[in-house]
Amino acid sequence: MKKRSTSLPLLRPLVLACCLAGASGAHAATPAAKPAASSAQPKLVVVLVVDGLPDEQVLRYRDQFGQGGLRRLMDQGAWYSNAHQAHGVTVTAVGHSAVLTGAYPYQHGIIGNNWIDPVTKQSIYCTEDHNYHYIGAPTRSDDGTSPARLHVSTVGDELRYATGNRAKVVAVSGKDRGAILLAGKTGTAYMYMESTGDFASSTYYMQSHPAWVQRYDAGKPQDRYYGKSWTPLLADAAYAGDAPDSLTPSKPGQRNTFPFAYYSESGELDGSYYKRLKSGPFLDELTLDFARAAIEGEQLGANPAGVPDLLAVSLSAHDYVNHAFGPESKMSHDHLQRVDRMLANFFNYLDKRVGLDNVLVVLTADHGFPNVPEFAQGQHLDAQRLDGDKLIAALNQHLQAKYGQDKLVNAWSLPNVHLDYALIDKSGLRRAEVEDTAARFIEAQAGVAEVYTRTQFEHGAVAGTRIATLMRRAWNREASGDLMVVTKPYWYFGTGTTGTSHGSPYAYDTNVPLMIMGKRWIKPGYYGQYAEVVDLAPTLANLLHVRPPAAAEGRVLTEALR
Numbered sequence: 001m002k003k004r005s006t007s008l009p010l011l012r013p014l015v016l017a018c019c020l021a022g023a024s025g026a027h028a029a030t031p032a033a034k035p036a037a038s039s040a041q042p043k044l045v046v047v048l049v050v051d052g053l054p055d056e057q058v059l060r061y062r063d064q065f066g067q068g069g070l071r072r073l074m075d076q077g078a079w080y081s082n083a084h085q086a087h088g089v090t091v092t093a094v095g096h097s098a099v100l101t102g103a104y105p106y107q108h109g110i111i112g113n114n115w116i117d118p119v120t121k122q123s124i125y126c127t128e129d130h131n132y133h134y135i136g137a138p139t140r141s142d143d144g145t146s147p148a149r150l151h152v153s154t155v156g157d158e159l160r161y162a163t164g165n166r167a168k169v170v171a172v173s174g175k176d177r178g179a180i181l182l183a184g185k186t187g188t189a190y191m192y193m194e195s196t197g198d199f200a201s202s203t204y205y206m207q208s209h210p211a212w213v214q215r216y217d218a219g220k221p222q223d224r225y226y227g228k229s230w231t232p233l234l235a236d237a238a239y240a241g242d243a244p245d246s247l248t249p250s251k252p253g254q255r256n257t258f259p260f261a262y263y264s265e266s267g268e269l270d271g272s273y274y275k276r277l278k279s280g281p282f283l284d285e286l287t288l289d290f291a292r293a294a295i296e297g298e299q300l301g302a303n304p305a306g307v308p309d310l311l312a313v314s315l316s317a318h319d320y321v322n323h324a325f326g327p328e329s330k331m332s333h334d335h336l337q338r339v340d341r342m343l344a345n346f347f348n349y350l351d352k353r354v355g356l357d358n359v360l361v362v363l364t365a366d367h368g369f370p371n372v373p374e375f376a377q378g379q380h381l382d383a384q385r386l387d388g389d390k391l392i393a394a395l396n397q398h399l400q401a402k403y404g405q406d407k408l409v410n411a412w413s414l415p416n417v418h419l420d421y422a423l424i425d426k427s428g429l430r431r432a433e434v435e436d437t438a439a440r441f442i443e444a445q446a447g448v449a450e451v452y453t454r455t456q457f458e459h460g461a462v463a464g465t466r467i468a469t470l471m472r473r474a475w476n477r478e479a480s481g482d483l484m485v486v487t488k489p490y491w492y493f494g495t496g497t498t499g500t501s502h503g504s505p506y507a508y509d510t511n512v513p514l515m516i517m518g519k520r521w522i523k524p525g526y527y528g529q530y531a532e533v534v535d536l537a538p539t540l541a542n543l544l545h546v547r548p549p550a551a552a553e554g555r556v557l558t559e560a561l562r
Contacts, residue, residue, distance in 0.1 A: 040520050042360040044301030045540060046350065047312040049099060050339060051092060051178060052319030052502065054368030055081055055513045057327055057336055064238060064337060068344030070515075073363055076524050077517030078560035080531040085367055085512055088470035088486070088505040089415060093126040095366025095512075095533070096181040096314065100154035102537025102552025104473035109151035110181065111476050116418055118479065121411040124149075127180045132204040136217070137193040139202075144176030146204035147185055152551040154184030155540045156310045161186075162546040166305035168298050172199065172291050174283045174316030178366075182312035190290065192283065192316075197222030197274035199290045212297025222277065222286055223269055229259040230280040232330070233337050243328040247375050248498075256325065258334075279324070281338040284315040288346050292353075301354035308544055314366075315339060326372035326500050357519050360543065364533055365512035372500045376490045383490035386447040388414045391485075398441045403429060409438070414493045415503070416481030417442075431455070435482060442485055450486040470505040516560060518543075523560055531557065 058070060059081065065071040073079065085095050087104050089112055097103070097110040105111045110126050117124050127144030139145065156169035169187030173179035179189035188206070190199045190213070198217040201209065209217075232239065245257040260280055264273035277283050291313045295301065300309040318335055325331040343363075350359050370376070376383030392412050399408040405427050411418040417438070424434050432455040439451035450471070452462060457475050462468045471484055487493065492501045502509045514531055516522050521543055534554035541548040542556045 041308050041544060042518060042521070043303070043308060043358040044295075044350075044354050045308060045310045045360045045544070046362070047099065047182065047310065047536075047540075048343070048361065048363040049096060049178065049182070049312070049314040050318055050363065050365050050513075051175070051314060051316045052322045052367060052369055053336070053365035053512060054327055054508060055083065055365075055511045056368075056508070057332070058513050061333060061336055064234065065340045066344050068347055069340035070343060070363075071340075072344065072347060073361065073515040073517050074526075076519070077361070077515050078522050078525055078527055078557070080514040080527045080529075080557075080560075082528055083364070083512060083514035083531040083533060083535075084507075084510040085365075086470060086473065086510065086532040086534065088467065088472075088474035088484075089503055090367035090505070090509040091503050092175065092319065092366050093177045093181060094474070096178055097150060098533045099364060099366070100156060100182055100184060100312070100537055100540075101150070101152050101549050102155075102534045102554040103152050103549065104534065104553065106473055106476050107152060107551040107553075109149055109476055109479060111416070111474065111479050112413065113177065114413055115416060115479060116411045116413045116481065118418065118481075121418065123413060127177050129204065132202045134193065134200050134202050135206070135209055137196050137198065137200050144180050144191070145202040147180050147183065147189075150181060150185070153549045154182070154187070155537050155544070155546070155549060156182075156187045156312070157184040158541060158546045158549055159308065159310060159544055162544075163305065163307040166303065167307045168300055168303060168309045169312075170294050170298060170300065170310075171312040171314070172287055172294060173314035174278060174287050175314065178314030178316055179312075182314060187310070187312075190294070192278070192286065194275040194278060195271045197269075197277065197286075199286075210297065212293060216290065216293045216297075221289055222274060225262050225277060225282045226269060226273060227261075227263060228282075229261045230282070231259045232334050233341070234334070239330045239333055242330040242333050243326065243372075243375050245330065247378065248325045248329050248331075248372060254324070258330070278317065279320050281317060281335055281342075283317040283320075284339060284342055287313060287315055288342055291346070292349055295350075295353060301350075301358065315342075322369045323499050323501060326375055327369045328371050328375050360518035360521060360540075361516070362536060362540070363513060363515040364536065367502050368507075368509045368511055369502050370490060370492060370500055370504070370506075370508045372498075373490065373492075381490050382488065384447060385494040385496070386487055386491050387495050388412065388493050389495075391442065391445060392417065394445070395438060395441055399434070399438060402437060403427065403434070405429075408434060412481070415485045417483040417485065419482045421482070438483055442483070447488050447491040448485060449488045452484045452486075454482040467505045470510070474505075516557070521562055523562055525560070527557075527560060529559070 125142040129146035132145040133139040159167045171179040171183035174192045176191040179191045183189035373383040410420040435453040538548045539557045
């Protein structure tokens with residue numbers, strides 16, 4: 001296992017406080033814990049991923065949580081507040097891949113939500129697979145239907161292998177990538193269909209839905225929200241510390257303040273209404289509702305074979321809310337409070353259905369979030385959006401002036417930039433020289449901190465800083481570009497004048513909650529030492545008595561095990 005650097009990148013004040021409070025230097029291995037008796041295995045492992053949840057929001061709003069949701073996890077479980085998605089491209093697909101593989105992108109192969117195929121130079125989506133289609137719903141060419149591009153196994157795959165496929169592994173999400181990348185190669189994924197509001201699987205997993213799914217979808221629970229509005233859950237005083245709505249400019253036709261109504265322009269239950277549901281808490285309510293149906297339909301936690309089952313649930317809406325309004329907004333604040341109450345209800349359900357003493361619960365996130373640039377500027381920070389198209393156009397112009405060749409950059413999906421090596425070779429140029437020329441030009445542009453080249457990565461000539469380590473983990477030799485660009489802190493790749501986005505190697509994007517609760521297996525407490533999301537996979541494998549996933553590089557969190 002590679003030794004990890006734990007030097008911290010630039011942090012916002014709140015994150016710096018929580019990270020340094022329990023920093024313990026090297027991410028060192030601890031003595032192996034004695035495995036529990038097989039009879040003490042959990043009947044059900046529940047893995048919860050809150051899409052786009054920075055740990056600093058958990059810290060900031062913790063006093064307003066109820067007793068049964070996030071507070072239950074913090075009080076009755078192990079809470080690692082200095083946990084990180086420890087790779088350099090912190091986006092949904094990469095983060096979800098890390099949770100149950102324990103691997104980094106250089107091995108698991110998922111380098112982004114979308115990336116450029118190095119051969120065809122066409123954009124591809126992380127879970128698209130034209131060999132399969134959704135069941136009972138229209139399928140576009142770039143919809144996610146299979147885990148073909150995930151190159152390694154997950155905890156669920158290893159659990160099914162160890163039990164002769166008797167263990168059941170089910171993943172549910174509002175996003176296809178959220179479900180598919182948690183389900184692994186041999187589990188079953190169900191995802192929200194924005195065209196119909198149903199949850200559906202694809203023909204990669206089955207040819208038709210089981211009866212319980214058909215019954216659930218026939219009930220049309222998504223239609224109960226038509227005409228309803230998302231309004232604040234708490235009293236006005238609870239939101240006093242949030243950014244004013246005036247700092248969250250809205251796109252044309254989009255509100256930037258409560259209430260948010262759910263309807264369609266046609267006045268009918270149609271695709272525009274079902275798509276609108278994704279922008280607020282009702283999507284997460286539906287996701288957990290379907291998860292309950294899966295528990296009952298598949299008898300999860302009561303497996304007739306007497307083996308553990310695994311349920312993964314990815315709650316997608318927090319990501320959409322943070323993109324639109326920022327983690328400092330009243331909308332994001334309220335949404336997290338609603339997620340907290342939803343989790344409390346879900347845990348109560350698990351207790352009645354399976355018994356929480358028989359359930360191991362994990363909660364984490366796929367990435368964090370930076371503030372909206374306009375808010376960050378109000379904190380006297382250098383924060384802006386970096387227009388990638390303009391950056392690449394200027395780069396090509398610079399390379400043409402130096403080498404006399406047009407469009408030596410022939411594709412890009414930032415942070416990845418692809419050079420036309422065929423043209424470089426044909427022109428008698430040296431690849432490494434062109435890479436270096438391009439890198440130095442990009443580094444001189446406003447908002448750019450670092451640029452790494454293919455030659456540097458392949459030859460190991462990358463400085464041993466934490467950011468360099470995270471970017472090297474994010475670079476996949478076969479799929480990534482020839483240059484990787486890192487923005488300065490608080491900058492991000494984007495255009496327009498609204499919202500914010502993630503994807504950097506900085507702490508506001510990497511620092512996420514990591515909580516594990518299970519009375520028989522976990523020692524409750526606040527754990528300030530450094531941890532990584534990739535540590536979850538070997539820890540779960542240890543508790544389930546199965547081999548770790550093939551490419552897992554995390555450590556077993558032995559200090560939290562009974």
